Amino acid sequence: MMHTIRVDRVLRETVNTPYSDLVTRATGRAVRTSIRQTIAALEGGTALLDFSSVGLVDFSCADEVVAQLLLERTDDVIVVLGGLREDHTETIEHVLTHHALAVVVQESPDGCPRLLGLVDREAQEVFERLHAHGAADAETMGQHLGWDAERAQDALDALVRLRLVRQEGLTFAPLPLL
Amino acid sequence: MSRVVEIPAFFDDKGFEQFAHSFSAGPITDRMLFDARGAQWASPYGLIGMLTAGQAVKEAGGPPPAFAVPEADEVRRYWVRAGFFGPAAELFEIHGKVPKVKVEEMSDVLLGVTAVRAMEDVHGVVGRIQEGAARILTNELGLEPAATARFGMALSEACQNIVEHSGTSGWVAVHAYTFRRRLGGRRVVVIAVGDAGVGFRRSLEATQARRFGDRWGDAAALEAAVIQEVSRFRDPGRGQGLPGIKRYLLRWQGKLSIRSGTARLAIVPPWDEDVPMTESLAPFPGAQLQIVIPAKEGAPTP
Numbered sequence: 001m002m003h004t005i006r007v008d009r010v011l012r013e014t015v016n017t018p019y020s021d022l023v024t025r026a027t028g029r030a031v032r033t034s035i036r037q038t039i040a041a042l043e044g045g046t047a048l049l050d051f052s053s054v055g056l057v058d059f060s061c062a063d064e065v066v067a068q069l070l071l072e073r074t075d076d077v078i079v080v081l082g083g084l085r086e087d088h089t090e091t092i093e094h095v096l097t098h099h100a101l102a103v104v105v106q107e108s109p110d111g112c113p114r115l116l117g118l119v120d121r122e123a124q125e126v127f128e129r130l131h132a133h134g135a136a137d138a139e140t141m142g143q144h145l146g147w148d149a150e151r152a153q154d155a156l157d158a159l160v161r162l163r164l165v166r167q168e169g170l171t172f173a174p175l176p177l178l
Numbered sequence: 179m180s181r182v183v184e185i186p187a188f189f190d191d192k193g194f195e196q197f198a199h200s201f202s203a204g205p206i207t208d209r210m211l212f213d214a215r216g217a218q219w220a221s222p223y224g225l226i227g228m229l230t231a232g233q234a235v236k237e238a239g240g241p242p243p244a245f246a247v248p249e250a251d252e253v254r255r256y257w258v259r260a261g262f263f264g265p266a267a268e269l270f271e272i273h274g275k276v277p278k279v280k281v282e283e284m285s286d287v288l289l290g291v292t293a294v295r296a297m298e299d300v301h302g303v304v305g306r307i308q309e310g311a312a313r314i315l316t317n318e319l320g321l322e323p324a325a326t327a328r329f330g331m332a333l334s335e336a337c338q339n340i341v342e343h344s345g346t347s348g349w350v351a352v353h354a355y356t357f358r359r360r361l362g363g364r365r366v367v368v369i370a371v372g373d374a375g376v377g378f379r380r381s382l383e384a385t386q387a388r389r390f391g392d393r394w395g396d397a398a399a400l401e402a403a404v405i406q407e408v409s410r411f412r413d414p415g416r417g418q419g420l421p422g423i424k425r426y427l428l429r430w431q432g433k434l435s436i437r438s439g440t441a442r443l444a445i446v447p448p449w450d451e452d453v454p455m456t457e458s459l460a461p462f463p464g465a466q467l468q469i470v471i472p473a474k475e476g477a478p479t480p
Contacts, residue, residue, distance in 0.1 A: 015301075016298075017298070017301045017305070018305070019301055019302075019304070019305035021301065021304050021305060021330070021334075023300055023301060023304050023330075023331075023334040024297040024300050024301065024334065024338055024341075025297075025338065025342075026297040027297065027301070055305075055308070055327075055330075056304065056308075056327040056330045056331055056334075057331070058304075058330075058331040058334040058335055058338075058419075058422075059331065059335060059418040059419055059422040060334075060335065060338060060418065060419055063416075063418060085324075085327070086324050087324045087327035087328055087331070090328075091331065091422070094418070094422060094425075095418060098418060
């Protein structure tokens with residue numbers, strides 16, 4: 001189950017501002033705390049942080065709202081991002097790379113998800129393959145890509161560590177994005 | 179008898195050094211007269227520099243300096259419209275006629291002198307400037323449409339430096355104007371941010387001084403913050419603001435300069451002849467940051 005959290009609404013409810021810009025570290029901390037409370041009330045699944053009505057996002061706020069939220073990883077809820085403009089993408093990618101983090105971006109319900117942040121090429125290939133062809137174990141993934149199973153396993157493990165795919169036993173599956 | 183602090187006729191970042199030299203020529207608690215009668219033009223960096231000096235005197239417990247306003251009526255009017263005399267009246271004894279002109283958003287003053295005391299002020303600055311910035315950056319400077327958001331981010335990070343590091347309040351102002359000599363007379367947008375706070379050296383001293391040893395000073399502190407991108411906070415997520423500003427300026431061939439204490443560091447684009455680091459300058463309180471974003475080559479001249 002995917003739960004959508006409108007980041008612009010969280011901003012307005014959290015900070016007394018007539019603007020829709022996510023700026024300053026203090027604002028980011030307050031918004032993250034509010035998002036964290038919403039996520040804590042969910043019973044698993046995926047939380048989509050919807051940035052579509054957010055104005056600009058500065059580096060300090062992106063660090064607090066996105067990077068620190070991913071670093072906390074205290075819940076069973078997976079965080080994905082949506083509604084990102086070019087400048088949002090650029091800023092968030094910068095802070096994620098700084099922390100060696102990555103996140104799934106889902107721009108539309110029927111669109112193909114993509115990764116944002118620091119992910120190596122092999123993990124990227126495995127991620128795309130999983131979304132195109134569905135769940136697989138390391139051996140099957142290796143066969144699809146012409147790799148040995150150990151190489152596929154390493155890439156899948158990297159994606160699991162960053163919470164970009166789910167692992168159930170020996171099988172790896174895309175995040176539930178619907 | 180007051181000590182006279184000369185305000186340069188043409189008061190930009192270069193003229194600032196003449197001003198700083200004059201300001202620091204005696205104790206900060208001296209009775210002083212800031213003589214701006216001969217002023218012909220001041221950049222936002224110059225306007226904020228004068229306010230910073232006044233703030234430093236106030237914080238040191240000195241008597242409010244006298245301030246002789248420019249003799250030229252158009253200069254006085256411009257300074258009123260640029261929002262200078264409002265905060266100046268709280269720091270100086272103003273001598274001379276200040277015209278009652280409405281402080282307004284002119285085409286060239288994207289943001290008049292605005293106090294930055296708390297994070298809420300940063301929201302206001304960034305929110306208010308976007309419409310005017312979009313018009314100037316895309317129409318006059320020929321930058322990409324996304325430049326407005328990137329410009330807002332740079333402005334936000336620059337202002338946050340005041341709140342986070344200075345230990346006091348500061349000011350920000352943004353003007354657009356045309357270079358007289360440099361860049362073949364191209365349009366530029368200039369962001370100036372300044373405060374009379376503790377400066378980079380004291381802000382970073384606790385975490386960085388030992389690493390630099392005998393080299394530690396204003397220049398080393400600027401080098402640590404701007405080039406090595408360190409922060410005084412141990413949190414690894416901190417210190418991303420200045421690197422972010424540098425990234426954008428590289429893309430736009432913009433210039434960043436930061437002066438603190440007795441040193442000044444500049445990230446110099448190919449069109450400018452500044453030096454990357456200047457040391458042994460006249461001491462000046464706090465920190466002063468300037469960002470210059472030039473029009474793209476071939477952009478239409480308004």
